[in-house]
Amino acid sequence: MSAVSVNDVSVAFGSLKVFDGISLDIEEGEFVVLLGPSGCGKSTLLNAVAGLIEVEEGQIWIGGNNVTWEEPKDRGIAMVFQSYALYPRMSVRENMSFGLRMAKTPKAEIARRVERAAELLQIAHLLDRRPDQLSGGQRQRVAIGRALVRDAAVFLFDEPLSNLDAQLRNELRVEIKRLHQQMNGTTMIYVTHDQIEAMTLADRIAVMKDRRIQQLGTPHEIYHRPANLFVAGFVGSPRMNFIEGRIDQGGEGPIFRSGALALPLAAEHAPRALETGRLVTLGIRPEHLALDPAGPWDGFQAELLETHGADNLVWCGNGQVSLQLRLPGDVSLKRGEMLTLAPDPARVSLFDSESGERL
Amino acid sequence: MTTSAPSGRKPRHLTVDRIGVYAFLAIAAVFFLLPLWIMLMTSLKTMEEIRLGSIIAFPSELTFEPWLKAWASACTGLDCNGIRVGFWNSVKILIPSVALSIALGCVTGYALSFWRVKGANMMFGILLLGAFIPYQVFLYPLVRIFATTGLYNSLACIVIVHVIFGLPVMTLLFRNFYAGLPIELFKAARVDGGGFWSIFLLVILPMSTPILIVATILQVTGIWNDFLFGLTFAGRENLPMTVQLNNIVNSTQGERTYNVDMAATMLTAIVPLAVYFVSGRWFVRGIASGAVKG
Ligand SMILES: Nc1ncnc2c1ncn2[C@@H]1O[C@H](COP(=O)(O)OP(=O)(O)O)[C@@H](O)[C@H]1O
Ligand SMILES: [Mg+2]
Numbered sequence: 001m002s003a004v005s006v007n008d009v010s011v012a013f014g015s016l017k018v019f020d021g022i023s024l025d026i027e028e029g030e031f032v033v034l035l036g037p038s039g040c041g042k043s044t045l046l047n048a049v050a051g052l053i054e055v056e057e058g059q060i061w062i063g064g065n066n067v068t069w070e071e072p073k074d075r076g077i078a079m080v081f082q083s084y085a086l087y088p089r090m091s092v093r094e095n096m097s098f099g100l101r102m103a104k105t106p107k108a109e110i111a112r113r114v115e116r117a118a119e120l121l122q123i124a125h126l127l128d129r130r131p132d133q134l135s136g137g138q139r140q141r142v143a144i145g146r147a148l149v150r151d152a153a154v155f156l157f158d159e160p161l162s163n164l165d166a167q168l169r170n171e172l173r174v175e176i177k178r179l180h181q182q183m184n185g186t187t188m189i190y191v192t193h194d195q196i197e198a199m200t201l202a203d204r205i206a207v208m209k210d211r212r213i214q215q216l217g218t219p220h221e222i223y224h225r226p227a228n229l230f231v232a233g234f235v236g237s238p239r240m241n242f243i244e245g246r247i248d249q250g251g252e253g254p255i256f257r258s259g260a261l262a263l264p265l266a267a268e269h270a271p272r273a274l275e276t277g278r279l280v281t282l283g284i285r286p287e288h289l290a291l292d293p294a295g296p297w298d299g300f301q302a303e304l305l306e307t308h309g310a311d312n313l314v315w316c317g318n319g320q321v322s323l324q325l326r327l328p329g330d331v332s333l334k335r336g337e338m339l340t341l342a343p344d345p346a347r348v349s350l351f352d353s354e355s356g357e358r359l
Numbered sequence: 360m361t362t363s364a365p366s367g368r369k370p371r372h373l374t375v376d377r378i379g380v381y382a383f384l385a386i387a388a389v390f391f392l393l394p395l396w397i398m399l400m401t402s403l404k405t406m407e408e409i410r411l412g413s414i415i416a417f418p419s420e421l422t423f424e425p426w427l428k429a430w431a432s433a434c435t436g437l438d439c440n441g442i443r444v445g446f447w448n449s450v451k452i453l454i455p456s457v458a459l460s461i462a463l464g465c466v467t468g469y470a471l472s473f474w475r476v477k478g479a480n481m482m483f484g485i486l487l488l489g490a491f492i493p494y495q496v497f498l499y500p501l502v503r504i505f506a507t508t509g510l511y512n513s514l515a516c517i518v519i520v521h522v523i524f525g526l527p528v529m530t531l532l533f534r535n536f537y538a539g540l541p542i543e544l545f546k547a548a549r550v551d552g553g554g555f556w557s558i559f560l561l562v563i564l565p566m567s568t569p570i571l572i573v574a575t576i577l578q579v580t581g582i583w584n585d586f587l588f589g590l591t592f593a594g595r596e597n598l599p600m601t602v603q604l605n606n607i608v609n610s611t612q613g614e615r616t617y618n619v620d621m622a623a624t625m626l627t628a629i630v631p632l633a634v635y636f637v638s639g640r641w642f643v644r645g646i647a648s649g650a651v652k653g
Pocket of ligand 1: 036
């Protein structure tokens with residue numbers, strides 16, 4: 001049984017059809033991240049699960065119940081928003097207990113749950129303040145606390161960290177991950193446009209674009225076996241290198257060829273897709289290009305160097321293609337230096353140039 | 360003279376532009392203040408002094424007699440009870456009209472901006488249309504309707520009229536204010552299990568103080584200054600202060616008592632004047648929110 005299941009759901013705003021039969025199944029206890037650029041429909045999908053938007057067609061199941069027609073409060077969910085959405089005229093304690101008060105929970109039980117959540121999030125000393133007396137990070141903690149006291153089976157987060165500065169973002173990210181581990185069996189759906197958040201938090205990532213799920217998989221699958229050119233380019237920083245070329249026939253099987261560059265393709269690229277002459281795009285991540293004087297790709301010149309400490313980034317080009325590579329931090333290069341590169345054939349991705357799909 | 364390098368605040372010089380602006384502001388201020396000054400001075404003079412004709416001068420012999428007379432014993436037709444009757448009538452009309460029109464506008468504005476009511480946009484369109492149709496068009500039909508229901512010429516009648524005609528602008532005002540609040544706040548309250556009234560009373564209303572003040576200012580001044588509706592719907596017993604003022608000024612028996620007329624006018628203007636002075640800042644905000652009618 002899935003914890004959350006979106007079955008063939010369509011959503012429309014007036015005449016604008018946002019989803020036309022979208023489906024997603026999430027297991028109990030799973031942390032699923034919806035990742036995609038702004039406007040791709042992440043929030044709309046989350047709002048449909050929450051019951052804040054009505055669906056035109058299809059069903060939504062939560063915890064084995066068909067909740068398609070249920071009110072948000074009856075779906076067993078809790079939600080955290082990007083703008084915190086704290087009730088400005090209530091104290092932190094009143095904010096956190098609002099849902100329980102609406103549900104007519106006994107006073108002692110409310111106090112117990114608020115105390116526990118406040119302790120878990122280290123906001124016990126803030127309980128009597130108003131939201132406008134809190135910093136951004138504290139506000140978001142309170143918003144998470146307000147969700148926690150609901151004791152929901154499913155948590156929905158809509159870009160909860162986007163309004164915070166980088167350091168707070170990292171801190172709270174770890175905290176959310178820790179919360180998920182502490183609350184056994186709690187399912188989380190987390191919306192973000194930040195791929196680092198997605199990679200670090202998710203059990204599975206759903207990469208979205210143009211109101212469609214492009215790929216659903218573990219962070220490892222998404223990173224190493226992207227389903228199409230969009231996913232390959234969207235996930236990973238610095239970006240994956242793309243080289244346009246065609247399939248050629250070599251002595252020992254198919255070769256990728258682009259101008260002076262050639263690369264024998266590993267056996268795992270199924271030969272059926274690789275008929276000679278087919279136009280393809282080769283994708284290779286910056287860390288899968290090594291410096292090797294004996295390597296097959298020579299004639300590259302270092303154009304720009306970026307030191308990151310743990311590793312260094314190098315932009316280089318041979319006049320036709322330009323590539324980025326990621327080198328260990330102790331390798332030092334000079335601008336203008338000539339480089340010979342060795343790609344790792346087992347770790348390249350191959351895409352059909354026309355459809356953008358992985359081969 | 361020491362020429363020092365530019366440092367700190369840049370000195371301002373009086374330019375021709377600036378002098379022009381100040382001159383214009385001064386003239387405009389005099390233009391609008393002069394009538395008020397003349398009224399105030401005239402109301403503090405005796406009739407003998409007024410007949411001398413220097414209307415701007417300060418009274419040589421200060422008298423508050425005209426104010427007392429205007430308040431308590433000026434004549435409207437045959438009654439000589441002063442304008443105080445009208446004052447209390449206006450208060451009786453004002454309080455329920457202001458309270459009801461604001462309460463209704465607040466709820467409809469909330470419903471229109473947060474709850475996807477079926478046909479909300481059309482309802483809003485009709486309301487807007489209502490706000491811009493001249494009142495006179497409605498007068499005769501309303502008189503007929505009230506006459507058949509037996510409400511015509513009563514306090515209830517005039518209050519209902521003020522509430523009906525205040526509703527479009529009040530709804531517009533509150534809807535625009537609520538449209539500016541983050542929708543996520545409302546969504547959070549929905550997830551927390553709030554219903555229509557609990558979200559309104561516990562979350563939205565406590566955030567509405569600024570717009571409630573603006574709405575109160577608009578309605579108090581608008582309803583206090585009303586003449587046409589009061590004359591048409593209130594009935595003889597409940598004529599508001601504006602109508603009584605008109606009757607006092609226009610009752611043509613014997614000599615025109617300018618000082619009493621001026622004092623009565625000032626008394627009638629006191630409520631809106633006080634509202635403007637006390638709440639100037641808020642009133643400007645009301646104008647900026649685009650919902651002030653004439
Ligand atoms: N209330 C709305 N009315 C009309 N269109 C909307 C509304 N909300 C979202 N949309 C449209 O739906 C699409 C998806 O929006 P959204 O789910 O907010 O994207 P994301 O959260 O991924 O940035 C966008 O094209 C947006 O313009
Ligand atoms: Mg969004």
